[in-house]
Amino acid sequence: MSLATEVGILDGKCPTGPIADRWPKYKQDMKLVNPANKRKYTVIVVGTGLAGGSAAASLGELGYNVLSFCVQDSPRRAHSIAAQGGINAAKNYQNDGDSVWRLFYDTIKGGDFRARESNVYRLASISTNIIDQCVAQGVPFAREYGGTLTNRSFGGAQVSRTFYCKGQTGQQLLLGAYQAMMRQVEAGRVKLHTWQEMSDLIVIDGVARGIITRNLRTGAFETYLADAVVLCTGGYSNVYYLSTNAKSCNVTAAWRCHRRGALFANPCYTQIHPTCIPVSGDHQSKLTLMSESLRNDGRVWVPLKKGDTRPPEQIPDDERDYYLERRYPSFGNLAPRDVSSRAAKERCDAGYGVGPNGLSVFLDFRDAIRRDGEPVVRDKYGNLFHMYERITDENPYKQPMRIYPALHYTMGGLWVDYNLQSNIPGLFVLGEANFSDHGANRLGASALMQGLADGYFVLPYTIGNHLASTKLPKVSADHPAAKEALIESRNRVESFLNMNGTRTVQDFHRSLGHIMWDHVGMGRTSASLQTAIGQIRELRDEFNGNVKVVGSAETLNQNLEYAGRVGDFMEFAELLAIDALHREESCGGHFREEYQTEEGEAKRDDENFCYVGAWEFKGTGVEPALWKEPLNFEEIPLATRSYK
């Protein structure tokens, strides 16, 4: 197939001037909405994870009329809750040389020079406010005996800047945002709509003015109108079927916006997390991540000898290959996620993998237990060890854990400008659902930081500027655009129920996952991607004629919900592969085997690919159009990312 043709250049609307002054100056120049007028504006927030919860809470506090939607039974469930390790902030409480600049630098470098400098600097500078805010909410961050906050170092960082709540940091931060939001629900400023799935975006005169939802309990389609729509619907890892994401994580809301004109940026930037529990069989429905904080004390190794089946404790040290320490002496077991994942795949592909199918490597705590004693290790990682044993029936205090990489996070997402506004005015995209801050690879403990930065401290400013500077005439549910969106949503559900095919939704999803993991996974080639595109199209055609969905549209029907989500993954998967095919370089989580150094490291092509690739929908199965946003590196000169 031909490579996509570029149709235009995008403007990220980044401010100029000294980088540290950009966001403060930008905030000063923004238009404000008069406090008395805020209640006249209705804002829809879709999703109640860290980004959605914090945005709804903050907008409610400001006095806006907020409508909050989630597919779950409660706004406390979103998958942000599962983040274990921590949240980064440039507080420099440890006096170890951290600063906003260093966090900015680490994030740009970690993202392999594929993120916007202006956004990332803003993120790093806001990081400190997030910690203060969460502490004030009562988030129980770990403390020193003297009562001050403690930190740990986390994947890819040489300073200790990660704040944490045992292994449940995401849970505690999400509950903080949720509680702040429920306070606004009680105050009447946020209206909660649980069990509601967004099925379309309403665009009137080029501006996002509402959404169509399906009430998952009654099956009813409902139209909600607003002055702005804020999408906080997370990432798309589940396009790979097996991932560490929750089962309800999906691309539907983002994809439906894409079909209405929102550009999808960098979909090929997917993150594979190195420390997951390996697959145990075909029945596997999801993968479980273990915090990479384990790599602070665990050592990763495989046997030096191929096919060595001795129990790990019987393999002497000189017959072990601690390959991360060997390849990356200065970072060792703390090498960034993409580097560590690929190194594990390389060893397993070469035949050195361990476990029943040879698809895992050891993560060994023997030395930490010898050095610090079992109680210290138990205190740090007890809950993770417990979880590992429950799933695998193996005791990690006695034998090394087995780990293998799995899909975990997606850096790509809907394209947004510096205001977090998509190319459709009035449609804002926050958190993992947007593409903006992590470039081609996200550093550990940065997802929580970005979700909360967007929701607490960026959107509340930029949305005000939009509302104050845009004419927003009254719209009604009878507008043809709203009616058309409603009818399309309804028809789609009916077509699933009328199909009466022979294969289940899960069966199709699993097949899609195999295509994606085998051909669009950790190592991609031009040939594998073209194979994938062909297979995805075939599978999609079959899905659209042969999927079997039972039950009715008028009650809770989880099978029907699932069909809609997998249907959207079938379309989205092709875009992901097309983006990966067009990006003829390796960077961050996107590794093209044709583009690597002699040592097997990722080889970027800054001359030709130093841009954000944002795709415009042209129809299902029709080649999308490519918009480019050039990336300029003024503060941190482009350099090869090395962790040696």
Added chain:
Amino acid sequence: MIAPQNDGMKLTVKVWRQASVDVPGQLVSYELSGISPDMSFLEMLDILNERLILKGEEPVAFDHDCREGICGTCGIMINGQPHGPDNNTTTCQLHMRRFKSGDTLILEPWRANAFPVIKDLVVDRAAFDRIIAAGGYVSVNTGNAPDGNAIPVPKTTQEKAMDNAACIGCGACVASCKNASAMLFTSAKVSHLSYLPQGAAEKNERVLKMVARMDEEGFGNCTNTGECAAACPAGIPLASIAKLNREYIRALLASDQ
């Protein structure tokens, strides 16, 4: 479709089937074979559902999401025990190796007046959200916070707060209680916030409002039986209820009413 394993487990699974809150439900029996002991409990239900769908029957509706024990969405009464036989374990983290081939499993939804059945094993737990809305927070707007280290919190105090904050809001405590009381859930949030200096300013008001809301929602009273703490997958201790009672009495004595 996953091929059944010949050497797998055989099970009789009796599942509560109920189309909606308005119609009566009943236990329906299904025979399952080829179940691997390495499967999670919910993967076993996935297999049952795949087989039902292919036969044109409605799959069993059950709640689940993260499948790693933290989101609090899943919750099935398994042989009379919320989340099944393992301590400190959610339904999604229970594995089939816990059972024997030939076992009969009885699966029911959480049963409580305040948790109406939506369908099959799915219940409505929005009452929990409304208890939190009544006061389960520190009233601080975004942007008002002092530096994180301006409020020192002793490590032991923080750990007590964290132990209570670990509640996942699944509702097993209510399901296990003969009175369908929500005391353990409510006490976990009251305790978390009342241990911390940040939550102190409104601690009296908070506990009074949350307990009042809990009663309004139709949860039963606590008789200190302790089933809730035994069933809790997040390890919230019974002592949290004692803490709630102390906070409540102190708040009552301090109130003007």
